[in-house]
Amino acid sequence: MTTALVWLRQDLRLADNPALYQACRACKHVIPVFIDDPLPGSVSQLGAASRVWLHHSLQALDAGLQTLGNRLILRQGAALPVLQQLITSTGATHVYWNRVYDPASLARDKHIKETLKQTCEVHSFNASLLNEPWEVLKADGTPYKVFTPFWKAMLKHGIQYLPLPLPERMVAPANLPDSLPVDALGLLPTIRWDTDMMTHWQVGETAAMQKLLAFLPQGADYKEARNLPAQTGTARLSPHLHFGEISPRQAVYHTEHYLQHHPEADGGLRHFMQEIGWREFAYHLLYHFPHTQERALNARFDAFPWAEDYDAVLSRWQQGQTGFPIIDAGMRELWQTGWMHNRVRMIVASLLTKNLLVPWQVGEQWFRDTLVDADLASNVFGWQWTAGCGADAAPYFRIFNPILQSQKFDPEGEYIRRWVPELHARDNKQVHLPRELGDGLRDYPLPIVDLKASRKRALMLFNCSDTDEEPHPNPSL
Secondary structure (H helix, E strand, C coil), X not given: CCEEEEEXXXXXXXXXXXXXXXXXXXXXXXXXXXXXXXXXXXXXXXXXXXHHHHHHHHHHHHHHHHHCCCCCEEEECCHHHHHHHHHHHHCCCEEEEECCCCHHHHHHHHHHHHHHCCCCEEEEECCCCCCCCCCCCCCCCCCCCCHHHHHHHHHHHCCCCCCCCCCCCCCCCCCCCCCCCHXXXXXXXXXXXXXXXHHHCCCCHHHHHHHHHHHHHHHHHHHHHCCCCCCCCCCCCHXXXXXXXXXXXXXHHHHXXXXXXXXXXXXXXXXXXXXXXXXXXXXXHHHHCHHHHCCCCCHHHHHCCCCCCCHHHHHHHHHCCCCCHHHHHHHHHHHHHCCCCHHHHHHHHHHHHHHCXXXXXXXXXXXXXXXXXXXXXXXXHHHHHHHCCCCCCCCCCCCCCHHHHHHHHCCCXXXXXXXXHHHCCCCCCCCCCHHHHXXXXXXXXXXXXXXXXXXXXXXXXXXXXXXXXXXXXXXXX
């Protein structure tokens, strides 16, 4: 009689879950397991906001499993001894998991597979990406560093796959082990700041699919609407993708299916699928250049003269007190919701790295702690891209002006007023320049830096010329 352990990580769904599906086909009994592994880079070891989401996602997954007559087994500890103990106590003959791609987890999983194969069958699958990072390479077998040829190669390789259905059966063994309660994992903060944050979200597989299907009818306008922070122009799928509550294959499949009946939406939804391609590109880079989680891909930046005494400006940036309304709106949106609009992410990152000269790693760490979609690959890629030191990067001399950006993309000031209430009474012109055009404003800070002077300093340090080119990736989908 065969029993399978299915080790779940960033694949917290029932449908289109290759490890779960194959385990149910091959084995009589199935035991779904989530391990709160202390290994840095593990899904439960990311930032505080992500841990909150994980708490609710595990609850949603367990509820789904119970409708199929099974349940989720929760454990804490290093993955290998936990799995070995479960194999011994349950008599499991097979272990299945879906691959994760951060460097530490890749090394751990390789060791676990080699160890467990001595006593049982071990199988791993791709559940997080359209294609594996090693499947889309240049003709000479080397990895891509520029997105456009990578995306063309991906399209040639294929991005359309039929998602796997729900397992037909998922029989739990009679000796199903006890589980820790989810509260025992300690994923929620002691001081419950998360309560208000989670009012902005519905968590779990069902919510993720509902969000995708609700987005598709609006997708015709995606290319333009995604740049307008006052609108709901993006799908807001990024946290669901990060935790695997929905797969990129499901997203592409349903988008293509929608386009078969609504060809008029082709331009916008093709661009949406290209943004899924940017996520793939981020994983491609992290896999082939694992040092980029800590150091710039462009080695020129190893000696870049970043600021050393930046605690004061960093604190104002984190708190949304920079004196630039679009920046402060974004940072407050992040603090209150665990998410930030994609266009604003680039603006706030540009100010921190280029005008304030704070190392990109510092901003990346703050985002990793405060974002519910703090995906390591996408977060590192986005920060290096904006700082100008990564692959296919926005060159260092491409420096956002936060005032011009807010005037262009939030012309009526709706987004600013939503998150910076002290500017609510300002008219559409003053809301972007409250200190220059407004009198008697005492409860809003002076600008943290002189934009013109700090831009000139950044250009001098990089020894380059100016340009007004615009970036294009959408890290928050």
